[in-house]
Amino acid sequence: MxxxxxxxxxxxxxxxxxxxxxxxxxxxxxxxxxxxxxxxxxxxxxxxxxxxxxxxxxxxxxxxxxxxxxxxxxxxxxxxxxxxxxxxxxxxxxxxxxxxxxxxxxxxxxxxxxxxxxxxxxxxxxxxxxxxxxxxxxxxxxxxxxxxxxxxxxxxxxxxxxxxxxxxxxxxxxxxxxxxxxxxxxxxxxxxxxxxxxxxxxxxxxxxYWRWDGPLDDIGYEAATRRAYDTFIDAIGRRQRTRGVAAAFLSGGLDSRVIVGGLAALGNDVHTVNYAPDGSQDQVFAQLVADQLQLAHKQIETNATNVGQGYRKDEVNAWIRQTFPELLAAGKAPVLWSGDGGSVGLGYVYMTPQIVAAMERGATGEAINLFTRGVPQRIFRRSALDQIANLTFQGVTEELAAIEGPDQGRRFQLFLMLNDQRRHLAKHFEDIDRERIEFHLPFFDADFLDSVLRLPNDWLMAHRFYMDWMEHFPNALSSIPWQAYPGHIPCTLPSPPGLKYQWDVYYDKKMYAQMRRTQAKNGYQMLAAPRFPDRLISRGTLRLASLLTALGVRDYSYLIKTASVYCHYWSRGQEDGRKAKVS
Incomplete structure (x- = not known):
């Protein structure tokens, strides 16, 4: 089912x-x-x-x-x-x-x-x-x-x-x-x-019936990288079985790269798709991987007309129909390989040295404030701020207190896995009845995670363990440039000059303008909606944020997005036929 x-x-x-x-x-x-x-x-x-x-x-x-x-x-x-x-x-x-x-x-x-x-x-x-x-x-x-x-x-x-x-x-x-x-x-x-x-x-x-916290494994670093490689390849093999043909997302980063590398190493005919802005590291590095591994690769350009569609792009659906004609003819849905879970579970992308140092000092509150400042307060009515301002801090504090173990940095990483990563694909499963796509998710394989989440936190910081783990793959995956995360092990391999970087100016002006117009439109629609959380959200601030964003004077999309979360769920409570209660 x-x-x-x-x-x-x-x-x-x-x-x-x-x-x-x-x-x-x-x-x-x-x-x-x-x-x-x-x-x-x-x-x-x-x-x-x-x-x-x-x-x-x-x-x-x-x-x-x-x-x-x-x-x-x-x-x-x-x-x-x-x-x-x-x-x-x-x-x-x-x-x-x-x-x-x-x-x-x-x-x-x-x-x-x-x-x-x-x-x-x-x-x-x-x-x-x-x-x-x-x-x-x-x-x-x-x-x-x-x-x-x-x-x-x-x-x-x-x-x-x-x-x-x-x-x-x-x-x-x-x-x-x-x-x-x-x-x-x-x-x-x-x-x-x-x-x-x-x-x-x-x-x-x-x-x-299962807990991820508790004591660390007694294993050396080199043995741990080999164990993690073996369990990852096993996770790929158990999902792929004897099919022989696989289809996967392929970006310019490492997570999708190691998946297609593992599939290719096991002798599969791998078809890949990439959707990224033209001239970006995401686009160019994915093509380099496909060329080296001799993959059947499809490049789809992200532009102003499809930037908000993600993997739901019409071109992706066309690629799926072309890649899986026999499945679709039989009324069956495709299963795509996805690197979801890798950057956090193995790359530790949200774990900074400052957060770890605060946790090790017992300064949990400082670590939480380094991780999140909560909601932007300017969008709320003043009367609601006292009720809202500290809720996120309180929630993270409670979650961290429930996680046990001797490694304080690891406690924060487990908080991320049990919250951020657990919810990571919730939207996908909400709409799977319409999207008709399943994913193979080897980075969420429980045996693989068990091989890495019980290791000392310091080993995995900044992609250190990740890069050493990747050396076990037989197809020289680390010889191709990759899109590195800020503050993590940098990519020092030569690459074409002038490529767009995901954490810099990634989209062109038209795409950014389209995203601002979309957010401004959402703001105006909320203001016109019959069920608006006037007790919480300031109409005047939302109206001004929408206007300035639409005109391109300043981008207040973050305020509009915050308001949209409250408006959506407030409206759902009202539609239920009961007065929306605040608890």
Whole structure:
């Protein structure tokens, strides 16, 4: 399966038919999708499969219940089934009903989520992968629990109240994601990394079956780089299996490079696509990699007309149709290789020496302030600032306090992995019903992460470990120039002069102007909307910011974007038919 949603009724209650109708209706917005439904006593799941991964993502046990899975668990060790997700689901379902319920999940290395319902014991378990990258959202009411692999589904279900959560929304505005299990709505939670929700009788229990903190591994530096290489290549091989052909994003950085390098080293025919401004390091360095590895490479120029589309560009979709004609003809979705997770999980791009030094001194507050200053305060009404100003700092403090371990710098890195990276692909999974694309994500492979996240923090700072790890690849990947992060190990290889750099002036004037006009238009639309958070956002400031941005006098897009987060979720609470509560 790709998407699922469902509900569980507590003893003495039944699931309302209107709830089931809502879940069935909203599990997918794709017109041709026909949900597969599973019913049990006081239990229901609706699911849709875009046919990207091989093998069934569901089991119907009849009176014994059912199990549904999105993504691929990729069990390892004694539970390995050659990556077959149907066999993986059989093993997961069986162990969830045993005396050691999480034994199989602890051996899973993939990106997945799922639900198992034991019809005999009337017990339901909802679970996510060890990193929590494939999300599940949960609302628990007095009579029943509702869950979904996309937040938009719960937003559309009338029985689930959408109460504006000030902390969650403020964290999204400040960081791009809510912290911990928070969402924009009060009482709707997102399961944490390595978490399972157990529903039995009248109880709701949340349990962590996996933790990333704790002691460090006892291993030398050179042995650690080799171990990380071996587990990464194994992660690629377990996902690719015997297909022979692979399609991947390829940028001018390192994360996508090592993926295509690994695929090529394993003997695959690799097709790559790059979308970047003409004359940029991103564009030119990707072509150099493709030439050296003899890849079938497609270059798509990012310009003023498509700069906001990301991988959803029309040209990318055309490339997918050309690369996967047999899949699309059979009604199946493609799986693309993506380097998401590499820059943070292995490159430590958000970890600065100043943050680490503050953590090692015990100055947690200083480290947090180096990482984020919270939301820009100029967009808010003065009466709201006291309530908003400190929320992000408070949230980061609480998350850091929950992470254990002797290496203080590593605690901050784990905070990033369990929050920033866990939410990194949430938008992709929100829209997967429409986009019809799955990703292979080897940087989120749990075995690979286990090989690097239990190492001393100093080893991995500034891409040091990354560069030494890359030397193990057999295709001389470090002999080609790469786009280096500011403050990290620089690229000293010769490259063509005058190339655009991602952290400098990357787009041309037309593209920047188009982005400003888009933000200004968003500002005006918010001001005209019938549901505006006047208690929080200053209309006068937003109006002026939109005007100056539209005229090109000054770019206040950051203020407009901040306002848009509050306006969006405030509006959703109002549309729910209840007064938007601030909590």
């Amino acid at each position: 790709t998407i699922f949603c469902g509900a569980y009724a507590f003893p003495g209650h039944e699931l309302p038919q209107a709830l089931l109708d809502d879940l069935r209706t909203h599990v997918s917005r794709f017109p041709a999708d026909r949900p597969l439904e599973f019913h049990g006593k006081g239990a229901y799941v609706a699911s849709v499969d875009i046919q990207a991964f091989a093998g069934s993502g569901s089991i119907d046990h009849g009176a014994g219940g059912f199990a549904v899975l999105a993504g691929e668990p990729l069990l390892t060790g004694e539970d390995a089934n050659g990556g077959r997700r149907d066999m993986d689901l059989v093993r997961i379902s069986a162990t969830l009903r045993s005396a050691t319920p999480y034994a199989a999940l602890r051996r899973a290395s993939g990106t997945f989520c799922g639900v198992d319902y034991d019809g005999e014991g009337r017990t339901m378990t909802v679970f996510v992968d060890k990193c929590g990258v494939r999300p599940v959202y949960v609302w628990a009411g007095p009579q029943f629990v509702v869950f979904a692999s996309a937040l938009r589904i719960l937003e559309a279900v009338a029985a689930v109240p959408k109460e504006f959560d000030m902390r969650g929304v403020t964290e999204i505005a400040a960081l791009g994601y809510a912290l911990g299990d928070r969402t924009p709505f009060r009482n709707i939670a997102m399961l944490r990394a390595g978490e399972a929700l157990r529903l039995a009788g009248g109880s709701v229990q949340r349990e962590l």
